[in-house]
Amino acid sequence: MYQICNLFSPLMNICVLIILWQLKSSSAVDSQYKYCSVPKTCGNVPIKYPFYLDGQQESYCGYPGFQLYCNGNGHTLLSSGFGSATINTIDYENHTLHLSHDGLFDHAGDCLGYLENFTSPNGPYELAPNQKEFVLLYYCNSSLVDESFSEYKLGCFDDTRTRTTVLALTKDDPQYGNALDKCGKERETVEGVYANVTGTAAGIREGLKAGFVVNWSARNCSLCENSGGKCGTSVGKLTCFCPDKLHDFFCPEEVGAVAGVALLVVIVWCSRGKLSTYRIIFFWKLQNQKRRTVEAFLRNYGGLQVKRYSYLEVKKMTNSFKRKLGQGGYGGVYKGKLNDGRLVAVKVLNRPKGDGEDFMNEVAAISTTSHVNIVSLLGFCFEGSKRALIYEFMPNGSLEKFIFDAKTPQKDHHLGWDMLETISLGIAQGLEYLHRGCSARILHFDIKPHNILLDENFWPKISDFGLAKICDRKESIVSMLVARGTAGYIAPEVFCRNFGGVSHKSDVYSYGMMLSEMAGGRKNINVEVEDTSEIYFPHWIYKRLELDQELGLQSIMNGEDEVRARKMIIVSLWCIQTDPSNRPSMKQVIEMLEGNVESLQIPPKPYLSSSPKSLALSSPTLVSIQ
Template sequence: MGYSRESENMTTELLSRGFMLSWFASNCSPCNSSGGKCGFDFESSYFQCYCSDRPHANICGLKGKSRTPSAGKSRTLAAGIAATVAGIGFIVVILYCLRKRSIIFFWKEHNKTQQNVEAFLRDYEPLRVKRYSYLNVKKMTNSFKIKLGRGGFGDVYKGELDDGSLVAVKVLNQTKGEDGQEFINEVATISGTSHVNVVTLFGFCFERDKRALIYEFMPNGSLEKFIFDENAAETRHRLNWETNYQISLGIARGLEYLHSGCNTRILHFDIKPHNILLDVEFVPKISDFGLAKICKREESVISSTMGPRGTAGYIAPEVFSKNFGGISYKSDVYSYGMMILEMVGGRKNINVRVDNTSEIYFPHWVYKRLELDEELQLERIRDEEDRVRVRKMIITSLWCIQTDPSSRPTMSKVIEMLEGSLDSLQVPPKPFLYSPPRSPPAESSG
């Protein structure tokens, strides 16, 4: 028999609403008047008048078991009651079996996840991070009092360790069918890293279905708010070009470390402004490794069976279609390039709010001006040094988002391009797959 949670819920709902039973019973007045008690004999399927000497057909004192006109009706009633009782019993048994099967199914799934994560934690011992209980997590966050933000895999809360250190605590979501892989990815990747441009993991909690990750606290939050805040000029969120340049360089160094500075190569697969955190000095830290993949350093291309991963607008072409090449660390390079172009433009690369159709897709717009050697007309460029920084960021980014992965630079080369002379940089071929069609603002997803 097929089983689904929907069918169980439907049956339960029907029973919980209740139902009405009605039947015709024999007139028990004559029996009661004769001093007997009216009852039902399951063996004969007749209503009987139970007297002091023995059961009678209708009233006490009659000889034998005469069948009165009400006997047929009584038999019908008996059959109806018996069928109803049997039906209810059958439904109860079915519900019990379904619920038991459901409990066993979900217990097995939960137990499998528990075993997967515990096996991982054993294999990676001794970890360089501390394991906390869920009670500790509640204590350090003051029962999750201050919420810092929301990510793809959970909410982030402000916390404080016993030594007074401030932390950001990410409480992971529990999604249907989730096997603990996001948790394993984060702990496996970050626990073995140590770099100024990669966020530090202080500890974790894994207690049945309660999972949390404890990171160093970043006072300035994510890079996202400094790029896309439309009121940034008034709220002083806009960063000057020196700071933007240093942030782009710091992110490049963090990615270079992940790609070639660790014992194993770590591919992030979700580089975007939201996942770049800034400390009090605006030093960038790469965070959120829920989609990361660890591979051998000698592996140039990884399996494409892992399925598309990342965020729309930053995903490299080869990640969603093998026609563009193999998936590798060059996929992170593409995401990095798209993100830096958004830093330069101070907006999403696709912007439906502008009036000029040619200015909708910022990479097209900026490439055209580089080709014609026109002024970029960007805000806050104060002097020649700012102009040089911006041009280096743009040219480097355009190389990073080349359609062919083999045409993209490594992150080591990206650092060299950013730190080198502007005169040594060549404008790359036009790297774009297409010019996105213009959509009305009402249809835009933002």
């Protein structure tokens, strides 16, 4: 044994150094994790993500806009958009705050404290349903306020000079104007006082005393917390603080466990001298960790409302994968049928990447969506190394076969410019929903004809969210370590930051490239054409627009077709502007597609860093960047 270990001593030394480094790393606790893990309370109110105590905690322990204040009396105060209100309780599960008006009923007897004007809730907060806004009328002369206002009397107000009556009414109350007159010129009003008051006005005092409720919205933190981490903010976005370091979603297995396995490998290696043993243990450990990562995601992801199927059920619904619908870099898509008779498309992931990131991306992104232009996820399978996604079946397949392949029967019967315009508008509405209509902003990063599916009525639906990125709606620029997308559709800023920051405008670029292909009926880069000036379609078509020539596109049968084609091309050229700030939002794209072509200006000529010829010659070698 000594001779064997001596034989591998140089490599053994390296292994030992790695183990010692790992053990040292696992013993060092991340400072932000340690700091944010200290429990905080103000009075009897526990403070945790997304809130943080201003002046007592670093802001990275919470989320921007969720700062709270703890006064000397142990009262937790919310001052963002409310003036100042006391927090009675925080319901973290239902995302609600129960507030009361600070100091209003703290005085002895019937006399009330004086309130400053409040403002309506803003930022991440909104009033819960049934909350009414009242106006308090101070300094009302009790001799002028007769019995008709008895239901509106809150009590007295004593400013050491005189004692007056305080009324509370809503502005839409029929008695409001009369009350202003009764209180005279010396009245003082306080607006923005809220209560959940139902029934008669007699319950106003009790309602104001009980307080009011607001809701808040913030990214779900359960995945991070259930993995042993603490949610916080880093570079303006939600981050999981873990014992070892920062992670995007959740904490992986402890480094010490990995070091322990590495130590076991060295022992086995020294005692038996078999490299294969090391490989087996390491592979087993790696695969086990990946499975546990995905299982943790599926167990804790709050928005997941789709059914989980076993691999045997997937084989049964696809008749052992008998009918293949398509093939991609991820694997194959097969036609299937559920027990209730519904037809489905089963996407089987043959080569899951990383720790199952592509699988988790797709499930997380699409399971939170509900839109007529987004394909519906009906279920999934995760069993060992087997992973599949079950989608609604789209009878007409993907858009690409209707615009690229001249040999298909569908190509002989052109969809028609009316249908192409409808499809382009539907895709734009789907992207607008992803960018602005969801609870979180979803960037697709792989918009192309292959990922647009058509139902029996040729209604388009966006599919394939394997490269999608979920971010906060307030984020304008997103961070990205590596480029993602398909060559020919990737925005310049995605692979070169000199062009600008990555944002929802990156999807706009991909949409524009796809739209120009829909209009041109061909790939944007086509090496088969004889005239080299026609290799790059956007440049070729731009020249015709610039010279006010006929578009010269196939299948244009009349003037209406010409108008629709011209509109789609102009919109596509706006979308593929190199500078992201010059591109329209998807909302503006929809407005342009729905408007008149006469109102559309010709955009600047799209810049292309490579010549069309060199780009065309190199493009066949490009593959999806993930």
